Amino acid sequence: MARVDLAIIGAGPAGMAAAKMxxxxxxSVCILDEQPRAGGQIYRDVDRVAPLRGDLLGKDYxxxxxxxxxxxxxxxxxxxxxxxxxxEEGPRLACTQVGKGALIDxxxxxxxxxxLERPMPVPGWTLPGVMAAxxxxxxxxxxxxxxxxxxxxxxxxxxxxxxxxxxxxGTPPLAMVETQTRNDFTGALRHxxxxxxxxxxxxxxxxxxxxxxxxxxxxxxxxxSIAITGAGRAEAVEFxxxxxxxxxxxxxxxxxxxxxxxxxxxxxxxxxxxxxAAQHCFVxxxxxxxxxxxxxxxxxxxxxxxxxxxxxxxxxRLAALDIAARLGAIKTATRDSEAVPLxxxxxxxxAVRPFLDTAYPPLPEALSPADKTVIxxxxxxxxxxxxxxxxxxxxxxxxxxxxxxxxxxxxxxRYCGLSVTQIxxxxxxxxxxxxxxxxxxxxxxxxTLGELAAMDDGAGAAE
Numbered sequence: 448m449a450r451v452d453l454a455i456i457g458a459g460p461a462g463m464a465a466a467k468m469x470x471x472x473x474x475s476v477c478i479l480d481e482q483p484r485a486g487g488q489i490y491r492d493v494d495r496v497a498p499l500r501g502d503l504l505g506k507d508y509x510x511x512x513x514x515x516x517x518x519x520x521x522x523x524x525x526x527x528x529x530x531x532x533x534x535e536e537g538p539r540l541a542c543t544q545v546g547k548g549a550l551i552d553x554x555x556x557x558x559x560x561x562x563l564e565r566p567m568p569v570p571g572w573t574l575p576g577v578m579a580a581x582x583x584x585x586x587x588x589x590x591x592x593x594x595x596x597x598x599x600x601x602x603x604x605x606x607x608x609x610x611x612x613x614x615x616x617g618t619p620p621l622a623m624v625e626t627q628t629r630n631d632f633t634g635a636l637r638h639x640x641x642x643x644x645x646x647x648x649x650x651x652x653x654x655x656x657x658x659x660x661x662x663x664x665x666x667x668x669x670x671x672s673i674a675i676t677g678a679g680r681a682e683a684v685e686f687x688x689x690x691x692x693x694x695x696x697x698x699x700x701x702x703x704x705x706x707x708x709x710x711x712x713x714x715x716x717x718x719x720x721x722x723x724a725a726q727h728c729f730v731x732x733x734x735x736x737x738x739x740x741x742x743x744x745x746x747x748x749x750x751x752x753x754x755x756x757x758x759x760x761x762x763x764r765l766a767a768l769d770i771a772a773r774l775g776a777i778k779t780a781t782r783d784s785e786a787v788p789l790x791x792x793x794x795x796x797x798a799v800r801p802f803l804d805t806a807y808p809p810l811p812e813a814l815s816p817a818d819k820t821v822i823x824x825x826x827x828x829x830x831x832x833x834x835x836x837x838x839x840x841x842x843x844x845x846x847x848x849x850x851x852x853x854x855x856x857x858x859x860x861r862y863c864g865l866s867v868t869q870i871x872x873x874x875x876x877x878x879x880x881x882x883x884x885x886x887x888x889x890x891x892x893x894x895t896l897g898e899l900a901a902m903d904d905g906a907g908a909a910e
Contacts, residue, residue, distance in 0.1 A: 641798040
């Protein structure tokens, strides 16, 4: 049985920054991540890829190497390719790695599981050739694979970044079909003060837009009534923008309208969550250090609330300071004094967030899709099915499992959960908090009988 002071789930910016801070304070740390190399989604495979494609992916990507290098500090054990499928009292983590199960005991656990790309269920989104924009970026980062004859659909700064990266790679998108409206931007102006404090983000965004414009990429804004059409695969994107109907022939469609916290692990141990109206998603209830009502558990990074990579790294360091103080490695006064510059930096990084959340909201017709649109891809449950369950008396997502298996497929509701909550809340005329979310139980990820039979007691996995 491996035993450590702190077990961290996730080797993205929050997890990596927290691991280094905790180790510097004298804690033994085990950081577990599903990927073969550290970096998370934003810095995926950065140590290998930065020398190969760093010029295409940009400074915001390559600067992740400073965090990955920190994992080499004494006291840190990095378990790559480790899938955590249960968090038990103790606390104890059950995971699988290289086809074997293992158990890890810890004095404390930090969840740094990051975000999920918000699904964008529009007609035709299940056709081959349609994928989340983040998935397209992963192909570019990890394999250098580029989608040709692609259209980007949705809203948010990530679309601009991906479009600019495609331009640099010599395969610009055919068009960008953006859903944000002039009213969205006008509404965001009330947060202009914060946006100006985050002027570096605005300047970076303007730079990306200039790259896209110089490449001649056509942009349609205020798009709605979006549908992807094709006989057996994506062949065109149809939409209305500027009062006119448009159709763009293409081979690939990248969808994106924001990211949301990955709350599955936190919910599995009973952490309370609340609805965040600004970000249109559930977030865990935390104290100012990332602490939860579960005594042994902290959460940091985008799994707590969407803020981006720099915010995640700062939050990871703050959580590590608090954990070190709770475990007696440092005094509370030391924690507080070292937190002062971190909190100042955090406030600066978060200042632009209200502006971005308001200027680039998710597409309303994808939050509450048309009846025929599939929302649970695993079990092929449509939005109309969910509305029908509500008329039969279904008041919450957990009941939909009995009515029609929504949320019971391989993803365990990760991609349909928010849609089910939204539709039921509308149909039953109740709040999102009252409607709730799926009840999450282990295993969090699939685990085979063979992996359990090959269970290793974990000795030597961490010192």
